[in-house]
Amino acid sequence: MPSRVIAGTALHTPTRGRFEALEDVLILVDAIGRISEILPRDHPRFAEIKAQAERQGNLTELQEGQFLLPGLVDLHIHAPQWPQLGKALDAPLEVWLQRYTFPLESRYADLSFAREVYSALVETLLANGTTTAVYFATIHLEASLALAEICLAKGQRAFVGKVAMDDARQCPDFYRDASASTAVNETRAFIQSVRDRAGEEDPLVHPIITPRFIPSCTDALLEGLGKLAEETGCLVQTHCSASDWESNFVQERFGATDTAVLSQFGLLRENTILAHSNFVTDEDLALIRQKGAAIAHCPLSNFYFANAVFPLRAALDKCVRVGLGSDISAGHSPSVLDGCRHALLASRARHSGIDPHLPPEERGLAGSTISVAEAFWLATVGGGEALGLPIGKFAPGFKFDALVMDLNAHGSNINWLPDLDTIEDVFQKLVLNATRSNIVMTWVNGAVVARSSAAQMRDDQAKQ
């Protein structure tokens, strides 16, 4: 017996670059939020199961103009930077970090400030369709734990990391771990506390080991966190080869690339999430693939701070795991659909190059483009594979993390002409034009966790 049945048309990209429409299907969801079965319209038990679910009050039926999309996966979010979203991006990276970002992050010693910001953040991300979020928090144990609790309370699938950063040469006095051992011990305590709260079996929220990036960590910290990953089986996230400065710094300190150094310290593991990775070499990509680690491609923040464009096409063609990251707040949008659009733009900039005064063949790197379906795959299945979770598409055994998209929603910018648009056209319009206004309902693990303001207002009216 399914605990919930959803009737409607679902659109997804089950394999990279391949769009598929599941038209007028029944999606059966079990008690632990997993899709147990998907019944096509011509299935012999279709009408019976639908009628039964309706009688039992377990049926959700999509309306005309509504379509299901898989929930979106955001592999790279700095939760404490939420208050400065869209601010100070004219500043160079150093100023942005030292004058804005570190002072802001240091404020999360204040737990009530943390709770207020994190609640607003998680609600906004759910409303924008982010059903799985991978968070950097701050160095503060309590505030980081508050973020995990808020994700649990609001029903967002999440990985939450207490940030570790102890190197006095790179971290400001007012914002760093007291020592490598403190950072490792607090990370261990954080892992245990999150696991206690989220439960043993199929937890919605996971801890993740989070060295900020190599330059901000001493060797002792990197080594300690590597051992902790091995000891706890906890996933790891960090920044990797993000900019010229950062890559050169690591090269000078270790005589090796970020990827190689992370590997030496035991931090390059199955499902380690490497943010950016713009300057990885072919050898790095091979090592990342071999280890089963993954790249969080953050195209928007890359335009601002990366000094170049991540070779996405090359990574995909080498079958390296890649998903998308908003990189809040070095990226100024909380929307992973915006992330799809920016990944397309970055791939096209790489393809075409930038200088019209050069001959075409010298301008860009031909063959670097991705398709709309590939962009959406990155935002869903790609993110799921990066994390090793059964999310991102509609298939038996996968979690029912989904968005109800409404083309006719109040405030929609989508113009839909049923007699001119194929179902794939509708999909492309959603990926390229949908806004938060079109996301009328967000499901995580089989439960509704957000409804749009227009839908809420209609409910409020109905209640009056």
Add this chain to the structure above:
Amino acid sequence: MPSRVIAGTALHTPTRGRFEALEDVLILVDAIGRISEILPRDHPRFAEIKAQAERQGNLTELQEGQFLLPGLVDLHIHAPQWPQLGKALDAPLEVWLQRYTFPLESRYADLSFAREVYSALVETLLANGTTTAVYFATIHLEASLALAEICLAKGQRAFVGKVAMDDARQCPDFYRDASASTAVNETRAFIQSVRDRAGEEDPLVHPIITPRFIPSCTDALLEGLGKLAEETGCLVQTHCSASDWESNFVQERFGATDTAVLSQFGLLRENTILAHSNFVTDEDLALIRQKGAAIAHCPLSNFYFANAVFPLRAALDKCVRVGLGSDISAGHSPSVLDGCRHALLASRARHSGIDPHLPPEERGLAGSTISVAEAFWLATVGGGEALGLPIGKFAPGFKFDALVMDLNAHGSNINWLPDLDTIEDVFQKLVLNATRSNIVMTWVNGAVVARSSAAQMRDDQAKQ
């Protein structure tokens, strides 16, 4: 006596790159929609004028969290392409044009289809803050006239062009003007009809002479339209040096650049709007400046179809007039605020380059970035100067075309912390993060022409 007084804080960029906040001012608007005076808080008559306006029911007072921005100017929109917004952008330009765009545009022989699409388009653009729109329509006289009528009826400031394209070698059989003389005569009739409808004095809607682009026009048509511009004093718009193919085609046909050819035919005039202009030379920029023509920079569609990035910084530094174009539907967003964001990304791609495997100094064109304030200037004052209209900032003599932005609107993605954010931070957050949801009211020429769906729903509730 002002016919309307608006009380609140207005944010704008009166000169290029300079942000200014007019805090807690009174903006006095006269009977023809022009700002007659702006009174600072400490003006001796401030309280008296405000009280008087309130008594007379002429006061609009902004609420906590609301700010005025100047209305946005979109210099390049293909109105008939609205139904395919966000569709088929994976296709190469030739396929996109021949298989999707020309067949769609040819449908506007059907006037009722045209009215339906154009009504939806103008409403959507007003809701997204586009107070001035420069439109390519189609070759159809009646449908193009319907667009002008709809702009008048809905109160959008607009330039509307009946497209002229007659060259059988480049235009499809099913969609082209019968001959050069037909196209010129119909354009002349169109200009007169729009002027009849919009009135002589300070019209809200203007006709604009619109050769599609040089490759689609015979010499006779280009010559005829150039003479028509001289005869009627009507502005001109066209595409210019948009891609490798197009630039090379013109070079082969005329042995000169687009800009030079347009000039020869009398089409490069004061306030001629040149869409794209990615491949203009330094000589072209000098000629554009000398003639007082302007460039509609369309960064989003450029990523898809331009083969390179427009040298925006260079154009600005040479004091060439530049504004922004959404290039609907080669651009997939109807929002000029998105246009600001894309202009920033394009400028940064040009600055940083795209290939991390090159040394930094060989990658990009250092010094190409623009600031957030410059991007917003392009979207407002820049667009106004391109068209020769007194719009885009809050100053006496300028039209009151304005947006009420609400940071606390339903569905807002902006996180605003008054004790952490300066007024300039608020401005940057609006430019980088505001969506249609934040635009609760749109004014053109001193009249409210759109209200957000949330605001409308609150009204509907109040009426019940």
